[in-house]
Amino acid sequence: MAQQAPKTAQDPAQPCSYMTYPVNHPTNKPPLPPSGWRSEQSAVVLVDVTVDQHGYVKDPAIAISGGEVADAAVLKAVSKWTFQPAMCGLRPVETRIHLKINLGVGKHGTAPKEL
Numbered sequence: 001m002a003q004q005a006p007k008t009a010q011d012p013a014q015p016c017s018y019m020t021y022p023v024n025h026p027t028n029k030p031p032l033p034p035s036g037w038r039s040e041q042s043a044v045v046l047v048d049v050t051v052d053q054h055g056y057v058k059d060p061a062i063a064i065s066g067g068e069v070a071d072a073a074v075l076k077a078v079s080k081w082t083f084q085p086a087m088c089g090l091r092p093v094e095t096r097i098h099l100k101i102n103l104g105v106g107k108h109g110t111a112p113k114e115l
Contacts, residue, residue, distance in 0.1 A: 031077035042104030
């Protein structure tokens, strides 16, 4: 009779009873607006990233585009970010999160009116 391997805490079939989500490190620099942008130009980009159990970003993907140039600036910036990882109890775990990034020239963090 074959023995089944014991389930580990990382088994996705076992839900986490106490989960905390990743925390953005204050050293993460916001994306730089492209140099060709006009004064007062802005965009909002929604990006999904996986934060691994060490706090590193992997697999960033644009969820809602702010335009090709803005998307490229956001992907470049967030791929270098680090986080305090999500925790399942006292154990760090990998998780996928959704980030809203405001990218603007002139009025910092302004969003386009259509959003």
